[in-house]
Amino acid sequence: xxxxxxxxxxxxxxxxxxLATLVRPGAGPPxxxxxxxxxxxxxxxxxxxxxxAARAGRAFVRFDYTGHGESEGVFADCTISDWLAxxxxxxxxxxxxxxxxVGSSMGGWIALLxxxxxxxxxxxxxxxxxxxxxxxxxxxxxxxxRAQVLRDGxxxxxxxxxxxxxxxxxxLIEDGRRHLILGAPIDPGxxxxxxxGMADPDVPWRHALRLVERLPEAGVVLTLVKEGDHRLSGPAxxxxxxxxxxxxxxxxx
Numbered sequence: 123x124x125x126x127x128x129x130x131x132x133x134x135x136x137x138x139x140x141l142a143t144l145v146r147p148g149a150g151p152p153x154x155x156x157x158x159x160x161x162x163x164x165x166x167x168x169x170x171x172x173x174x175a176a177r178a179g180r181a182f183v184r185f186d187y188t189g190h191g192e193s194e195g196v197f198a199d200c201t202i203s204d205w206l207a208x209x210x211x212x213x214x215x216x217x218x219x220x221x222x223x224v225g226s227s228m229g230g231w232i233a234l235l236x237x238x239x240x241x242x243x244x245x246x247x248x249x250x251x252x253x254x255x256x257x258x259x260x261x262x263x264x265x266x267x268r269a270q271v272l273r274d275g276x277x278x279x280x281x282x283x284x285x286x287x288x289x290x291x292x293x294l295i296e297d298g299r300r301h302l303i304l305g306a307p308i309d310p311g312x313x314x315x316x317x318x319g320m321a322d323p324d325v326p327w328r329h330a331l332r333l334v335e336r337l338p339e340a341g342v343v344l345t346l347v348k349e350g351d352h353r354l355s356g357p358a359x360x361x362x363x364x365x366x367x368x369x370x371x372x373x374x375x
Contacts (some may be wrong), residue, residue, distance in 0.1 A: 136211030142192035158231030164192030201297035255298025319350025
């Protein structure tokens with residue numbers, strides 16, 4: 123969608139921060155998009171869900187975390203605690219009735235963390251990067267990078283998704299440890315459908331299995347896409363995403 127046809131964002135003040143939001147009115151339960159690390163609410167999967175919501179008459183809420191997209195703030199100054207607070211504030215303000223949380227990558231972790239407070243009607247998680255600051259960053263870093271993070275407070279990590287590197291801060295790593303959940307059973311209190319690519323270089327599919335093992339016996343579905351990458355943004359992937367959202371919490375009435 124070019125800029126001339128993009129709906130303008132509405133700014134929501136939450137905890138002293140101004141967050142960019144897009145809200146499509148419709149029937150419930152409302153669907154809330156929780157994006158990934160350094161992604162934004164106008165990315166391909168979020169746009170595909172918005173188009174579906176328009177066709178289906180469903181309520182759809184999306185937003186940018188602090189330091190992401192059109193929201194205010196500096197990315198490198200933020201941590202998981204900040205982005206979780208953003209998510210719960212947006213849900214409380216714009217989707218107070220039990221929503222369907224659709225979390226992509228980091229958004230999958232945020233969705234699981236938010237579940238206790240917002241009591242979602244369902245979760246759809248795309249390549250959920252649960253505990254990623256520890257399991258997929260710190261534990262995988264060579265010793266020299268760990269030393270740099272501890273010494274300098276930040277390491278600039280090259281990204282295949284953006285021309286500029288991603289700052290990985292000591293604060294991000296240390297704050298992430300306050301939110302680790304893979305070490306104990308996880309019960310979000312609702313159905314869960316996970317979509318995971320087996321060719322994902324960022325969140326390995328076996329990482330998704332670790333999450334499945336922690337979830338309840340009932341109400342959990344894992345869809346593995348053998349050729350799927352991390353983004354899962356191809357036409358067939360988007361069809362699977364829409365079907366998962368429709369299946370986990372159909373329109374009421």
